[in-house]
Amino acid sequence: MRLDFDTARALYHHADLHALAHAAHQVRLSKHPEPNVTYVVDRNINYSNVCVCACRFCAYFRAPGDGDCFVLSFEEIGKKIEETIALGGTQILMQGGHHPDLPLSWYEDMLAFIKANYPIHVHAFSPPEIAHFAKISGLDTSQVIARLKAAGLDSIPGGGAEILVDAVRGKVSPNKCQAGQWLGIMEEAHAQGLRTTATMMFGHEEESDDRLRHLFALRESQDRSLSKVGGGYTAFIPWTFQPDNTNIIARPLTSLEYLxxxxxxxxxxxxxxNLQVSWVTMGPKIAQAALYFGGNDFGSTMIEENVVRAAGVSFRLSRQEIDTLVLAAGFTPRQRRMNYTLIPLPCETSAVRDGAVAGLA
Structure with missing residues (x-):
């Protein structure tokens, strides 16, 4: 039986923490009875830090004309991708600011350059970016998604969600798309065959009920996509707001509040x-504990990460460190792709190859 809003609120405020964790872990086991904890090897590439949004929570953006503005060249992007592939990476996550002067064709050319030169999955352009591309190009968002997909876009990250309540967005990110458009862009992407993720940044200027409204908005959005086309959101990633170097004064949330x-x-x-744990903001030890609070995925190696680091948090983990943490928590680490298919282990690859050779003998 599905939770309704009032029951969810009662659990959030009054349930014993251990009982809540147990219930969440049982749901996790029902969806993923195998002992695997997955992660993706990828790199976050911020192609530009120029942005006209001026979100109050962001310590990374620079206004047009600032001295340390940048736009990466395609060659610089290519070098970062080469380094990612050399480390066993299968994916890049690309996000940037709302640059006022880059046309849609620049993004199409970037995707075409990547796809022509590198065997890599491109997970890029959160809904607010797509809304921005539509505004500067005079197209609607469905046309923008279709053009980006044709140029090589493989999936869309869930960034820019913050809290999917317009009263909150009006305070912390008033120049970004509203909640309904964020959801609509994701559902249009699903309709066009692109998988996406969803996020929540919490602990800034929202109320606890706003967090619940965010969760229920995502559940309803997923219902709509699943009823029409299948696919939809592959994962949900909640993470805590990091207040340092931002224009929002907030009490940092505790680990227990996150869990x-x-x-x-x-x-x-x-x-x-799938539910991702956030070692990037919470640190590796809390991420381990989160695997018993409903989490089944360790996110990504984040070979490069800039936005959270700009807010004063800089946890870093290698593939080997993630493997060690997952094993120590009692699970089996497995590298995955964006759609949660597993990367074959060396022994599995050898078995398939040997079987094919035997079949030819």
Whole structure:
């Protein structure tokens, strides 16, 4: 039986933490009975830091004309991709600011350059970026998605969600798309065959009920996509706001507050299969604990990460460190792709190859 809003609120505020964790872990086991904890090897490439949004929570952006503005050349992007592939990476996550002067064709050319030269999955352009591309090009968002997909876009990250409540967005990110457009862009991407992720940044100027409204908006959005085209959101990633170097004064959330929200997310989002833990903001030890609060995925190696680092947090983990942490928590680490198919282990690859050779003998 699905949780309704009032029950979710009661659990969030009053349930015993251990009981909440147990319930979330049971849901996790029902969806993923195997002992695997997955992660993707990727790199976050911020192609530009120029942005006209001026979101109050962002310590990374630069206004047009600032001295340390940048736009990466395609050659610089290519070098970063080469380094990622050399480290066993299968994916790049690309996001940038809302640059006022780059036309849609620049992004299409960038995607075409990447696809012509590198065997890599491109997970790029959050809904606010797509809304921005539509505004500067005079196209609607469905046309923008179609053009980006044709140029080589493989999937869309869930950035820019913050809290999917317009009253909150009006305070912290008033120049970004509203909640309905964020959801609409994701559902249009699903309709065009692109998988996406969803996020929540919490602990800034929202109320606890706003966090619940965010979760229920995502659940309803996933219902709509699944009923029409299948696919939809592959994963949900909640993470805590990092207040340093931003224009928002907020009390940093505790680890227990993070774990409580994570567990509740697993109970509410019954139609999103995967729940990522956030070692980037919470650190590796809390991420280990989160694997018993509903989490089944360790996110990514984030070979490069700039936005959270600009807010004063700089945890870094290698593939080997993630493997060690997952094993120590009692699970089996497995590298995955964006769609959660597993990367074959060397022994599995050898078995397939040997079987094919035997079949030819």
């Amino acid at each position: 409580r929200l994570l567990a509740l997310s697993r109970l509410v989002l019954d139609n999103i299969d």
